[in-house]
Amino acid sequence: MAKINDIANCVIGEGSVFEGKFFVDGSIKIEGKFQGEIYTEDELTVSATGKVKTDIVAKRVTIAGTLIGNVRASEEVNIVENGKVLGNIETPKLNLEPGVSTAGKVTISSASGENIEEMIQQSFGDDTAQYFTRTSKSKKTPKEEPKEKE
Numbered sequence: 001m002a003k004i005n006d007i008a009n010c011v012i013g014e015g016s017v018f019e020g021k022f023f024v025d026g027s028i029k030i031e032g033k034f035q036g037e038i039y040t041e042d043e044l045t046v047s048a049t050g051k052v053k054t055d056i057v058a059k060r061v062t063i064a065g066t067l068i069g070n071v072r073a074s075e076e077v078n079i080v081e082n083g084k085v086l087g088n089i090e091t092p093k094l095n096l097e098p099g100v101s102t103a104g105k106v107t108i109s110s111a112s113g114e115n116i117e118e119m120i121q122q123s124f125g126d127d128t129a130q131y132f133t134r135t136s137k138s139k140k141t142p143k144e145e146p147k148e149k150e
Helices: 118-126 124-134
Strands: 011-012 017-024 028-030 033-041 043-046 049-055 056-064 066-068 071-079 084-086 089-091 094-096 101-102 104-107
Touching: 028 033, 033 043, 118 124
Parallel strands: 011 028, 017 033, 028 043, 033 049, 033 056, 043 056, 049 066, 056 071, 066 084, 071 089, 071 094, 084 101, 089 104
Antiparallel strands: none
């Protein structure tokens, strides 16, 4: 079970609302509402009461509340019980607890930051390029024509 960091350089407290750009040297804990731009080179925590609408770039991200936005973490992302994420997640390490909800694309990157397509091509060969460019075609079922009454 991932632990929520109780020590933070900056806290947006429960009941508080913040809109705008927020760049912090250190860790951030959001217990209230936040909308805008946010960036830290450390840890960002969205507590159970936190409601956040932004893209997050941080070293480590823990979500126990609600996030609408993409997450890019250089070390790890933890989504703890009842955490909700609507957006893409990119990280070398992802921890999910029972009870979380998420919708979006998940990319588990290498810790070295190598491009996944290049790593697969090096491992499998050049003919893998077709798999990264093809699009999935949806299967359409023909509409049923109404039957004529006799």
